[in-house]
Amino acid sequence: xxxxxxxxxxxxxxxxxxxxxxxxxxxxxxxxxxxxxxxxxxxxxxxxxxxxxxxxxxxxxxxxxxxxxxxxxxxxxxxxxxxxxxxxxxxxxxxxxxxxxxxxxxxxxxxxxxxxxxxxxxxxxxxxxxxxxxxxxxxxxxxxxxxxxxxxxxxxxxxxxxxxxxxxxxxxxxxxxxxxxxxxxxxxxxxxxxxxxxxxxxxxxxxxxxxxxxxxxxxxxxxxxxxxxxxxxxxxxxxxxxxxxxxxxxxxxxxxxxxxxxxxxxxxxxxxxxxxxxxxxxxxxxxxxxxxxxxxxxxxxxxxxxxxxxxxxxxxxxxxxxxxxxxxxxx
Amino acid sequence: xxxxxxxxxxxxxxxxxxxxxxxxxxxxxxxxxxxxxxxxxxxxxxxxxxxxxxxxxxxxxxxxxxxxxxxxxxxxxxxxxxxxxxxxxxxxxxxxxxxxxxxxxxxxxxxxxxxxxxxxxxxxxxxxxxxxxxxxxxxxxxxxxxxxxxxxxxxxxxxxxxxxxxxxxxxxxxxxxxxxxxxxxxxxxxxx
Numbered sequence: 369x370x371x372x373x374x375x376x377x378x379x380x381x382x383x384x385x386x387x388x389x390x391x392x393x394x395x396x397x398x399x400x401x402x403x404x405x406x407x408x409x410x411x412x413x414x415x416x417x418x419x420x421x422x423x424x425x426x427x428x429x430x431x432x433x434x435x436x437x438x439x440x441x442x443x444x445x446x447x448x449x450x451x452x453x454x455x456x457x458x459x460x461x462x463x464x465x466x467x468x469x470x471x472x473x474x475x476x477x478x479x480x481x482x483x484x485x486x487x488x489x490x491x492x493x494x495x496x497x498x499x500x501x502x503x504x505x506x507x508x509x510x511x512x513x514x515x516x517x518x519x520x521x522x523x524x525x526x527x528x529x530x531x532x533x534x535x536x537x538x539x540x541x542x543x544x545x546x547x548x549x550x551x552x553x554x555x556x557x558x559x560x561x562x563x564x565x566x567x568x569x570x571x572x573x574x575x576x577x578x579x580x581x582x583x584x585x586x587x588x589x590x591x592x593x594x595x596x597x598x599x600x601x602x603x604x605x606x607x608x609x610x611x612x613x614x615x616x617x618x619x620x621x622x623x624x625x626x627x628x629x630x631x632x633x634x635x636x637x638x639x640x641x642x643x644x645x646x647x648x649x650x651x652x653x654x655x656x657x658x659x660x661x662x663x664x665x666x667x668x669x670x671x672x673x674x675x676x677x678x679x680x681x682x683x684x685x686x687x688x689x690x691x692x693x694x695x696x697x698x699x
Numbered sequence: 700x701x702x703x704x705x706x707x708x709x710x711x712x713x714x715x716x717x718x719x720x721x722x723x724x725x726x727x728x729x730x731x732x733x734x735x736x737x738x739x740x741x742x743x744x745x746x747x748x749x750x751x752x753x754x755x756x757x758x759x760x761x762x763x764x765x766x767x768x769x770x771x772x773x774x775x776x777x778x779x780x781x782x783x784x785x786x787x788x789x790x791x792x793x794x795x796x797x798x799x800x801x802x803x804x805x806x807x808x809x810x811x812x813x814x815x816x817x818x819x820x821x822x823x824x825x826x827x828x829x830x831x832x833x834x835x836x837x838x839x840x841x842x843x844x845x846x847x848x849x850x851x852x853x854x855x856x857x858x859x860x861x862x863x864x865x866x867x868x869x870x871x872x873x874x875x876x877x878x879x880x881x882x883x884x885x886x887x888x889x890x891x
Contacts, residue, residue: 369819369872370718370778374727376818377776377864378748380703382726515716518731552730554720 397426405506410435412449415511418562424457432460439467440581443599474590480699487580509547588627598625600678621648632682641682657691705729706746712753718873748776751783758789776864784867791841805831817847828878829870
């Protein structure tokens, strides 16, 4: 019906295809940038990764991607992002490793809102200090996508959304312009572009990941040791889900370190160690979500491996709360 | 870039982004604009077509969201969906009423008879399930329009004025529950 309306009534030809989008956008970026530099903040998420790949295709080494690794990503994820962009794409790639700085700021902090605030502020400072120091001219690029900027017809017309461009860039840094090559695309279109540009499947289909990273999955105080425990447990979960083919059936799954210690017995000796929780959900839109009905034998295997392979963990539980009333993340 | 553009005019419906995605899946570029956008801006985009979305209001309420009837004089094809269809009827002299009893309100899957003379329905079976979600309904179409679909409770499930290229549907073609939706719209399902 819609198709009939578009083709037979409106006489559209149907030229909106991702191949032609890539070609046109590459030309546009070249024309706009000339021989100047472009700097992009790469988070390792889908949107900024696809934007990076697209701009790289257009201007190669004129693009610099700055990747702040605060040490709160999943196991080996920082290396995966670095390898992807240095090996598969032509660009300057700058990785800032700053786990120690982040952890020292988080020392003794356990309130979730305080943690979020600290991680956000620290990220902002590290990123923009680097930009100010080395890349404070030319163009700034970001992976804004269409749903980020649609004005709703519902609200009060007078209340126009602050343009996201203005948000974030410190006033003393003057770029020529902001480049947002994905600003007209929906998420599924962004993924299609990413696949066409040769980004790895795991990156294109990456699950939603909170801005503060594992900082909000390590409940309570965030320490290097507790981040390591969570990363190991989460990696085992991902490995098993990949092996049994369930990974692609879940919308999102991850491990949480609730900060609860329980008593156990391992090798005839009493233990008193961390508890790991497994969270897995299925959803169409993330507005509502159902806990995933993972078969017991798979859960059993995950539990067994985590307790055996991750030191300082002696118990694993599975979260069977839907959203609502729960949320997908724990804090 | 000079590309074919369709405008999705947003009246606050819950499926607005879904409509836009369905259009894109048909390889046609579209933009969602709020109902407050000036007519001049719409003209400047030189759209190939315009789609009015659904919305939570009743067209005859004082505070409901309207658009200048001049939009119907642009010569650009318009498809009204749900509230958008009622607004089209109301703005052009038809009559929209509120269901006084629950019998006429329709929510969910509804058996619908389509008239294949309407170009929108020419390639689909003459009867099928459509996804309805409305309290108000059109009981009289504007001059120039003909009724081209109906259900047991809804006398005007679709209307058309091919001369002016104005079309309206009371149901939601963008929702997968509308039967044959995939084939009708040739949805490409996204992997995963």
